[in-house]
Each structure stands twice: as C-alpha cells, then as structure tokens.
Amino acid sequence: MVDVYVDGTLVINDFEPGTLTKTFRIPAGSYSLAITAADAADASAPVIGPVDLAVASGLNYTAVAHLSEAGAPTAALFTNDTSAPGDGQGRLTVRHVAAAPAVDVLADGVPAITGLTNPNESVLVLPVGTISAAVAAAGTTAALIGPADVAIAASTNTIVYAWGSLADGTLALAVQTVPTR
Incomplete structure (x- = not known):
C-alpha cells in the first residue's frame, strides 16, 4: 500500500496497487504529486x-x-x-504501464495493437460488444496476460492498463471506464 499526496496534502490513504480510485475535480494548474509508503507521516520522503x-x-x-x-x-x-466515438461504437484505450518490454494486444486472438511500449497508450474505436483481449510479448501470440473479456460500450472510453512486473510474475489488467460526450 501507498499514500498519495498532492501539493503536500494527503489525498489517498492506503492505496492498493492495481486498484482505481474515485475521481477528483481540480482546477487547471500545476500540481506536485508524491507517493509515499503507507505509513509515512508526510510527503517528505516519497517513493x-x-x-x-x-x-x-x-x-x-x-x-x-x-x-x-x-x-x-x-x-x-x-x-x-x-x-464521442460514433454511433454504435465505443473506444478502447490500452495503456502499457508494466515492467515489461514492448507488447502486442490481441483482440479475439488477432493482433490489434503491436509494439506498445511503457509508458505509452494506443486507442481503437470498435463496435459495441465484447472482445476477448490478451497481452503478448511483441511479435508473439502467447498470452502474458489474459485472455479476458472486455466490454466495449457505447459512449464510453474503456481504458485497460497492463501493469505489474514480468520478471516478478505479477502482470495483470486493470480496467477504467470514462464516459464520452
């Protein structure tokens, strides 16, 4: 677990890796983000x-x-x-934030995104429905993560994060949904 500070103020206490948190509305501007051990007294020694x-x-x-x-x-x-992604369509955003080399993202067993590197993203507009998604080392089809069913919903950006560590065997997916206009 970690604590999250913005401009020296604790905003998230005991945050668990791989989880998503509530949204925050903040005014435009510049902010300083610091992440500390969960038992830190303040943001003076961030990890x-x-x-x-x-x-x-x-x-x-x-x-x-x-x-x-x-x-x-x-x-x-x-x-x-x-x-807005268009009538009958949704957006799928895949973000590579894992300790791993470049990956390919397979949709229903076929490479849909190739050579995605950390900390980058790739965005697809797809028909509404469910796809079977997997993450594989670039140029291969052997799943490192998944397959997992991912719902593509109308008026939604479905954001999938590949996170964790390949070397530690902790690769996983986290999914976030963001409404579109």
Missing part, C-alpha cells in the same frame, strides 16, 4: 516523485503510479479521450 503535473481546463486525466519498463517506480499523467 515516487515529487512529479510536477500540469492540467488544463476542460480535459479528463488519469494519474498512474507504475513501474518503468526497467522496473523503477514512476508516475505518468494520461489524457483521457472523451470525444
């Missing part, structure tokens, strides 16, 4: 950060504490696409 984040007005973001490809603790800020 990640402090990381300076700039957020603009009217956009939707997700801050992610994760491991770099090499396994070092780090953080990234992603902008969530909330534009």
